[in-house]
Amino acid sequence: MTEDKNGKIIIHADIDLEDLIPGFLKNRRKDIMEIESLLAADDYETIQRLGHSMKGAGGGYGFDEITDIGMHIERAAKENNAAEIRIQMGRLSSYLDCVEVVYD
């Protein structure tokens, strides 16, 4: 469930996922940095795979937004569309800044 409250996006997650979610979100920050390097190297194939993984994992952890971002990144990478990729990374970065997880 997503709620806008003081600009924060609240996500409710299973209490047992408490151990996994922080690591997952941290890995997504790492993804942003890695995609930056990959763009510099023109490695769209790896970007595509990262987007694909993001698409697959996001929703499972409770972050449908991340699944959507992953899908866009994957598609953009297939078309070698660096601009679109950057837009999505911006979207991801903002999301990670705003998201707050509530465990229940």
Added chain:
Amino acid sequence: MGILIVDDSADARLLIEFFLKKAGYGDIVLAKSAYKAIEYLDTDGAEEIDLILMDIMMPDMDGIEACRRIRKNTRLQDIPVIMVTAKAEEIDLKSAFDAGAADYVTKPIKKIEFLTRIRSVLKLKHETDKRKARECELLELTQKLDRANQRLEYLSYMDELTDIANRRYFKEHFDQEWKRAVRHSRHLSLIMIDIDLFKNYNDTYGHKEGDACLRTVATALKHTLKRSGDFVARYGGEEFIAVLPDTDITGATVMADLMRSGVSSLEIEHDGNPAVGKVTISLGVASTVPGSDKITSETLVIEADRAMYMAKEGGRNRVEVQRQKANA
């Protein structure tokens, strides 16, 4: 039940492991590539794993190829593979099922659907394993039964006391040899053997000794016969009969004489046989080419018996040959 998760993304592996553990599946193995997964399966994995959850999109070997290889491997064939993937096009589904996947779950994972699919695939595997175990059991039992039957047949042909063939064996196999001799126009000979004054032996030394004597004589007779087609059987209490296929009267007489001297040289003390003081036998030989005249198999036995009787009358410890010769 052991579950193997194959996915190059650590986040995916952890999440799936989390769902499984929460649902109560304890034995989880993680592999970060298809190569590592197959390597593991080729060693301990084959016995430990009951289900493989395979991602499709992986660098190096993808999940479809991995699935194909696993299904081809005879050791791993029975382990079901469920594709767990963000690839959801029709073509992907088709490739997966063509490669032998048991089921297909799309990412992001919806917990309930995921667990339901896993449960049903594992249930099927469990049932299959039980069936295979029963089949193995049945096969084992069938083999045991075959062995028992063979043994039973063997025992039904053996004379327990002397450990040579019994009369039943003689009847069946003499009949077979007779028919074969008819077909090929070959000679067939019989030797009827009787231990001289055996009743006296029992009276003098007791039945236990009598049994031992029978055993010794039977063994000696058996060892006289060298050819694979020849056999000797216990025909009555102290009577034996030998069948010699492809043997004419001359050859049979030679064998009979060897038997006679063989038993005589055993030097088994027999005070009930004062003439010689030891155990001796009387033998009657009969021979024919079956089918060449009116002699039947029963007649040949009677001829041999008659000849043996002549041997007894003639003083015992000797060989007599049938008077009427057919096709000498």
